[in-house]
Amino acid sequence: xxxxxxxxxxxxxxxxxxxxxxxxxxxxxxxxxxxxxxxxxxxxxxxxxxxxxxxxxxxxxxxxxxxxxxxxxxxxxxxxxxxxxxxxxxxxxxxxxxxxxxxxxxxxxxxxxxxxxxxxxxxxxxxxxxxxxxxxxxxxxxxxxxxxxxxxxxxxxxxxxxxxxxxxxxxxxxxxxxxxxxxxxxxxxxxxxxxxxxxxxxxxxxxxxxxxxxxxxxxxxxxxxxxxxxxxxxxxxxxxxxxxxxxxxxxxxxxxxxxxxxxxxxxxxxxxxxxxxxxxxxxxxxxxxxxxxxxxxxxxxxxxxxxxxxxxxxxxxxxxxxxxxxxxxxxxxxxxxxxxxxxxx
Amino acid sequence: xxxxxxxxxxxxxxxxxxxxxxxxxxxxxxxxxxxxxxxxxxxxxxxxxxxxxxxxxxxxxxxxxxxxxxxxxxxxxxxxxxxxxxxxxxxxxxxxxxxxxxxxxxxxxxxxxxxxxxxxxxxxxxxxxxxxxxxxxxxxxxxxxxxxxxxxxxxxxxxxxxxxxxxxxxxxxxxxxxxxxxxxxxxxxxxxxxxxxxxxxxxxxxxxxx
Numbered sequence: 001x002x003x004x005x006x007x008x009x010x011x012x013x014x015x016x017x018x019x020x021x022x023x024x025x026x027x028x029x030x031x032x033x034x035x036x037x038x039x040x041x042x043x044x045x046x047x048x049x050x051x052x053x054x055x056x057x058x059x060x061x062x063x064x065x066x067x068x069x070x071x072x073x074x075x076x077x078x079x080x081x082x083x084x085x086x087x088x089x090x091x092x093x094x095x096x097x098x099x100x101x102x103x104x105x106x107x108x109x110x111x112x113x114x115x116x117x118x119x120x121x122x123x124x125x126x127x128x129x130x131x132x133x134x135x136x137x138x139x140x141x142x143x144x145x146x147x148x149x150x151x152x153x154x155x156x157x158x159x160x161x162x163x164x165x166x167x168x169x170x171x172x173x174x175x176x177x178x179x180x181x182x183x184x185x186x187x188x189x190x191x192x193x194x195x196x197x198x199x200x201x202x203x204x205x206x207x208x209x210x211x212x213x214x215x216x217x218x219x220x221x222x223x224x225x226x227x228x229x230x231x232x233x234x235x236x237x238x239x240x241x242x243x244x245x246x247x248x249x250x251x252x253x254x255x256x257x258x259x260x261x262x263x264x265x266x267x268x269x270x271x272x273x274x275x276x277x278x279x280x281x282x283x284x285x286x287x288x289x290x291x292x293x294x295x296x297x298x299x300x301x302x303x304x305x306x307x308x309x310x311x312x313x314x315x316x317x318x319x320x321x322x323x324x325x326x327x328x329x330x331x332x333x334x335x336x337x338x339x340x341x342x343x344x345x
Numbered sequence: 346x347x348x349x350x351x352x353x354x355x356x357x358x359x360x361x362x363x364x365x366x367x368x369x370x371x372x373x374x375x376x377x378x379x380x381x382x383x384x385x386x387x388x389x390x391x392x393x394x395x396x397x398x399x400x401x402x403x404x405x406x407x408x409x410x411x412x413x414x415x416x417x418x419x420x421x422x423x424x425x426x427x428x429x430x431x432x433x434x435x436x437x438x439x440x441x442x443x444x445x446x447x448x449x450x451x452x453x454x455x456x457x458x459x460x461x462x463x464x465x466x467x468x469x470x471x472x473x474x475x476x477x478x479x480x481x482x483x484x485x486x487x488x489x490x491x492x493x494x495x496x497x498x499x500x501x502x503x504x505x506x507x508x509x510x511x512x513x514x515x516x517x518x519x520x521x522x523x524x525x526x527x528x529x530x531x532x533x534x535x536x537x538x539x540x541x542x543x544x545x546x547x548x549x550x551x552x553x554x555x
Contacts, residue, residue, distance in 0.1 A: 082443065087493030090443040153446035157405045161360065205405045235519070237400050257523065258400075281492060281523035318492050 004062040004134040005191070012251055014270035014307040020299055020337035023137070023275065023311040024061035024326060027069070028088065028319045030054065038319075039083040042068050045121035052122075053129060058323075059330050062309070063191075064130065066122040067139040067316070070196070074149040075115045076108045076177070086319050096151035099159055102166045107177035110184045120188040127189025138190030139315075140182045140229075142197035143174030143221055144214040160205075160213060171217050179224035192228040195221070195250070196315060201236025203256075210241055218248045230254070230275065235314045242267045257313035261301035265308075273307045278329070280312040284320045291328035296336045300344045303337065310337070346376075346384045354389040357410035358402060369417050378421040382459040386414050387544055390454050394539030404446075411450050411540060414457035422459060433554050435484035435547060436463035438473055441497045444490035447518050447540075451486060454540040460547060462486075470497060474504045477512060484550055486543055487516045487533070495520035495527060502532035515546050 002010065002018045010017035030051020031041035041047050052064045071081040071091040080092030096102060110116050126136050141149070147156040147170060159167050182193045198204060200214035222229050231245055232254030238245060239259050246268055255264050255276035264274050278294055286294065295310065302308040310333060317326070336343070349372050356364040372381045393410055396402035437455070439448045445467070455462045465476060477485060489495045498516055505512055516528050517537040528536035537543045 084441075084493060086496075087491055090491070092443070153444065154408060154449045157408050157446075160405070161409060202400060202403055204403055206403045209403075209405070235523070240400070279523055281520050281527070284524075320492065320496070 005132055008062055008135050008309065011306045011309060012273045014273070014305060016304075016306045016339040019339060020303050020333055021062040021309045022060075022330065022333045022337070023063045023065070023309050024055070024059045024317065024329065025065050025067075025137075025311055025315055026055050026059070026061075026317050026326070027065065027067050029317065029323075029326075033058070037083075037085065038087075038089070042089075042118075045118045045125060048118075048122045049125035049129070052126060056130075056134065059326055061330075063135045063137050064126050065137050065139075066119065066126060066190075067137070067194070068119055068122075070141055071149065072115055072119065073141050073146060073177075073181070076110075076113050076181075077105075077150060078108075079149065088316065088319075091149040094149075094151045094155070096147070096155075096170075099151075099155070099163055099166055102170045102173075105170065105173050107173050107180070110177075110180045116181060116184070120184055123185055123188040123190050135191040136189055137192060137194055138182065138185030138188075139194045139196060140178050140185075142195050142200070142214070142218065143171050143178045144217040145197050145199040146174050146178070148199060156199075160209070167213070171213075175217065175221050175224070178221055182225040182227075182229065186225070186227040190227070192230060192251075193225055194232050194254075194315060195225075195229045196232050196234055198234040198236045200231075200241070201233040201238055201256075202240040203233075203236040203258075207241055207244070211244065215241070215244050215248070218250075222248055222250060228252075230273075232275070232315050239263060239267060242272075246271045252309070254311070254315055255313065261298055261308075265302050270305070270307055273309060274302050275309045275311050277313040278311065280314050280316070280318050280321065283312065283325055284318060284322075286325050286328070288324070288328040288331075291325055292332040292335070295329055295332035299333075299336055299341065303339075303341050304344060346388075349385050350388045350392070353385060354392045357389060357393060357413065358396075358406055360406065360409055360413075362413070365413055366417075373421065378418065378426075379459050382418050382422065382457060386418065387458045387541070390414060390457065391539075391541040391544070394541035398538055404450075407540065408446065408450050408453075411453035411457060415453035418457045418459065432461055433483040433551060434463070434481050435460065435486070436465050436477065436480065436482045437486040437488065438465035439467040440473065440487050440489055440494050440501065441467075441469055442489055442491040442494035443467065447490065448488040451488060451517065451537075451540045451543050455486075455543060455547070458544045460544070470501045470504055473501060474508065474510070477505070478508065478510055483512060483554065484547055485512055485514050486537075486547075487514060489516070489518040489520060492520045494518075496531060498528075498531035498533055513550055515543060517543065
């Protein structure tokens with residue numbers, strides 16, 4: 001039997017491993033395992049590391065996912081995080097109150113920030129525990145998507161359309177920070193980086209604008225990151241920019257549940273590994289039979305020949321998804337994910 | 346009006362401001378402000394909403410279009426204009442979470458369509474129930490982005506019922522798009538898939554309440 005690392009690397013080389021790799025991207029569920037509130041859980045690196053290890057044992061996922069929450073990077077720029085009891089923390093008010101603030105914005109230094117150092121320490125602990133047997137997925141928010149938190153979605157859209165020079169300056173600042181943060185995670189032991197870039201999705205901006213903005217930013221930023229970085233559109237559609245995503249040089253892409261894995265596989269062939277695309281929102285109330293059906297369908301569409309990792313479509317499984325469903329997904333992968341996939345027509 | 350609507354929709358999609366303004370002026374020469382809102386702008390925004398759902402138009406285009414239309418209509422039909430009177434009290438709110446774009450778009454589309462609507466910003470359940478009661482709101486539009494916020498609509502409905510407040514609730518936002526049964530689960534009266542849906546829903550409810 002392969003280790004998780006061997007399984008994932010084989011799949012990403014577009015060959016068939018022993019079975020379809022499963023990334024159960026649970027973040028907050030670790031708090032449940034430790035009997036802590038979400039706020040307390042994310043207050044110490046040791047808690048998150050221990051939570052991830054317990055989840056790994058319980059669900060036998062093929063990666064560790066020491067992602068805290070998106071607002072962490074907004075905290076790095078001086079922003080506030082607002083915790084809730086039953087979901088991911090939110091970002092508080094914008095750190096860029098007026099667009100003029102961008103003129104004075106400087107990239108924060110990763111080494112100076114306790115919030116980021118906690119994340120790095122989590123990765124270091126996990127690396128000590130698993131060595132090279134399990135991939136550790138680091139995460140960054142793309143320079144192009146971070147302004148949604150930094151200044152609010154509406155004002156950011158206006159900035160893109162109406163103030164190209166300030167937009168360019170903001171990208172330069174964010175790009176510098178993003179590359180440093182990603183490289184610090186790689187140095188701490190992360191195997192790869194998830195480059196969360198929902199703003200680039202065709203759900204959010206048209207392709208023509210993406211090519212002038214998010215695509216250029218991704219091309220440049222991915223070159224600065226000293227390791228593999230998988231683009232994730234966080235539930236947004238991406239088929240319309242599939243070729244452009246390939247051109248960034250990313251090895252993998254997160255696929256929305258709004259899109260068909262067969263169409264994606266047909267569009268990108270063996271040039272990208274597909275990650276997805278189980279619906280995390282409906283997952284809350286799946287029966288065992290429904291979980292099996294969804295898993296089977298995804299594997300049938302994208303599993304053959306490797307180049308596929310089963311995961312949710314957003315990059316984070318909601319707090320409300322019960323353990324029974326996650327275990328049912330695990331069992332269904334064991335049952336239907338073994339290569340060769342002779343049962344697939 | 347159909348040709349004007351088609352041309353406006355194209356101009357909005359490409360965010361061609363001079364052309365949008367010229368089409369608006371042409372419409373205003375022929376029709377009343379309310380007729381322009383209902384007969385030209387609403388259908389154009391409806392078409393854009395349908396295109397967004399189909400994946401051929403992006404949210405940034407929807408946002409910029411709705412904002413431009415709101416500005417144009419507010420020039421000729423200010424918030425307290427007599428033509429806007431006689432509507433049941435209606436309000437829009439972001440429940441619990443901190444993501445305001447969806448509400449901003451719906452608010453712009455509603456105002457561009459000639460509706461007067463109270464903007465409650467962001468509120469939690471308790472605060473919202475009090476405001477709805479004191480303002481005698483009959484139609485409430487709830488926008489959310491995060492799943493936990495969507496689930497809070499259930500507590501909102503329970504709190505309103507406990508006080509005997511009769512109100513219709515329309516919900517919208519990403520969790521409802523990803524789980525089409527979620528609106529029923531949380532006790533809403535309907536869900537909107539696009540901002541333009543809100544206009545159709547409120548119009549229908551207004552006729553039923555008349």
